[in-house]
Amino acid sequence: MPKSFIARSIFILCIALIVAAAAFIGMKVFDQKPTSNQSGALIGGPFNLVDHTGKAVTEKDFLGKYMLIYYGYTYCPDVCPTSLTLLSGAMDIVEEKDPELAKQITPVFITVDPERDTVSAMNDYVENFYPTMVGLTGTTEQVSAAAKAYRVFYQKAESEESNEYLMDHSSITYLIGPDGLYAKHYGHGTESDKMAASLIEILSN
Incomplete structure (x- = not known):
């Protein structure tokens, strides 16, 4: 048998083995389960903050229940109170239709203005909304890390005419699973009844 034929046969066999190995590895890679969730969204993550009672908390303290999270600040003149009122309204509707279902959700308000939003300020503020709402604050670094985990934009908008300032920030309500x-997530201005219907559907499945 010619040596050229043998060499060509060995070469073809090697190529076939390489292709088969690559295919096997590819099947294993694509067969892996997602590390975040089925939607592939990279939103959420670990945080170290302080709640409105002064207790240090992490994301692990909320495992086992859904979290309905909104980022804002207590000095916010309109966007934040409007969003939190709609969120609270949604919780009221869920509670009215299914009290046990409502107990599975913890509304959470996280500040983007830790300089002014002290534990005391957060405590006074969350009292205006749904009874079980948790207010979270922390150091500038802690709040920044938590905001980055949820892809939240915020920045100080200082005024030359006043020592007071506002905060520009995204306005989104996030639902995090147990x-x-x-x-x-729910965009700014999502009506309470629509949010409630969505929550009931998700928690009932």
Whole structure:
């Protein structure tokens, strides 16, 4: 048998083995389960903050229940109170229709203005909304890390005419599952009844 034929056969066999190995590895890679959630959204993550009672908390303290999270600040003149009122209204509707379902959700308000939003300020503020709402604050670094985990934009908008300042920030309400993974989000202005219907559907499945 010619040596050239043998060499060509060995070469073809090697190529076939390489292709088969690559295919096997590819199947294993694509067969892996997602590390975040089925939607692939990279929203949410670990945080170290302080609640409105002065207790240090992390994301692990909320595992086992859904979190309905909104980022804002207590000095916010309109956007934040409007959003938190709609969120609270949604919780009221869920509670009215299914009290046990409502107990599975913890509304959470996280500040983007830690300089002014002290524990005391957060405590006074969350009292105006849903009874079980948790207010979270922390150091500038802690709040920044938590905001980055949720892809929240915020920045100080200082005024030359006053020592007071406002905060520019995104206005989104996030639903995080009992496993700590992102489940859904609601844009600014989502009506209470629509949010409530969505929450009931998600928690009932």
